[in-house]
Amino acid sequence: KNEVEQSPQNLTAQEGEFITINCSYSVGISALHWLQQHPGGGIVSLFMLSSGKKKHGRLIATINIQEKHSSLHITASHPRDSAVYICAVLYNFNKFYFGSGTKLNVKP
Amino acid sequence: NAGVTQTPKFRILKIGQSMTLQCTQDMNHNYMYWYRQDPGMGLKLIYYSVGAGITDKGEVPNGYNVSRSTTEDFPLRLELAAPSQTSVYFCASSSADRRAFFGQGTRLTVV
Numbered sequence: 001k002n003e004v005e006q007s008p009q010n011l012t013a014q015e016g017e018f019i020t021i022n023c024s025y026s027v028g029i030s031a032l033h034w035l036q037q038h039p040g041g042g043i044v045s046l047f048m049l050s051s052g053k054k055k056h057g058r059l060i061a062t063i064n065i066q067e068k069h070s071s072l073h074i075t076a077s078h079p080r081d082s083a084v085y086i087c088a089v090l091y092n093f094n095k096f097y098f099g100s101g102t103k104l105n106v107k108p
Numbered sequence: 109n110a111g112v113t114q115t116p117k118f119r120i121l122k123i124g125q126s127m128t129l130q131c132t133q134d135m136n137h138n139y140m141y142w143y144r145q146d147p148g149m150g151l152k153l154i155y156y157s158v159g160a161g162i163t164d165k166g167e168v169p170n171g172y173n174v175s176r177s178t179t180e181d182f183p184l185r186l187e188l189a190a191p192s193q194t195s196v197y198f199c200a201s202s203s204a205d206r207r208a209f210f211g212q213g214t215r216l217t218v219v
Contacts, residue, residue: 009133030206033208035132035208035210039161042198042212043200043210043212043213044210045207045210048206048207048208086150088151088208094139094158094202095153095166096141096151096202096208097150097153098143098150099150100148100149101150101199104129
C-alpha cells in the first residue's frame with residue numbers, strides 16, 4: 001500500500017511570506033497531484049507532476065522521483081491562498097492515494 | 109464545460125435509510141472514483157471504475173454499492189445508512205493523461 005505523508009499539518013503565515021509544503025510517498029507512482037480545497041468547497045487540481053518542476057503564477061511544484069518526495073511552494077503568499085493543500089499520488093495508473101492535507105492560513 | 113457534477117450537495121439521513129449519490133462527468137473519462145473525506149484524514153477510496161460495466165472496491169467499500177452503466181454516470185448507493193457514514197463524499201474522474209477532476213462534494217449526515 002502506498003503511504004503518503006504531508007508536512008506540516010497546519011501552517012500559519014504572514015502575507016508575503018514564502019511557503020513550502022512537503023509530501024513523501026513510499027512506493028513508485030505514475031504521477032503526483034497537488035490539490036487545493038477551500039473551506040466548504042470542492043477540490044481543484046493545481047499541478048500534476050511526473051518529473052521535474054512546474055510553475056503557475058506564484059505556485060511552484062517540484063518532484064524528486066528517486067527520493068519519493070515533492071514540494072509545493074507559494075511565493076509572496078496572500079490571504080486568498082488560505083486553503084487546505086493535499087498531495088495525491090497516482091498508483092498503478094488507476095488509484096489515487098491522498099495525504100491528510102496541510103491547512104494553510106495566511107494572515108494579512 | 110461542466111466537468112464532474114455531484115448531487116445533492118447536502119443531505120441528512122436517518123439511520124437505516126437509503127440514498128443514491130449521483131455523479132456525472134462530461135469529459136468522456138474512463139476512470140471514475142468515489143472518495144470519502146473524514147475530518148483530519150486523507151480521502152479514502154470507496155469504489156472506482158475503469159470503464160463502463162467495470163467497477164472495483166477501494167479501501168473502504170463496506171456499506172456502499174456502485175454501478176457504471178454508462179461512461180458518464182457513476183452513482184454511489186448507501187443501502188442502510190449508519191452514523192459511521194457521516195462524511196463528505198467526493199466523486200472524481202481522470203483522463204488518460206492522468207489529470208484529475210473532482211466534484212464539489214456531498215456533505216452527508218446520518219442521525
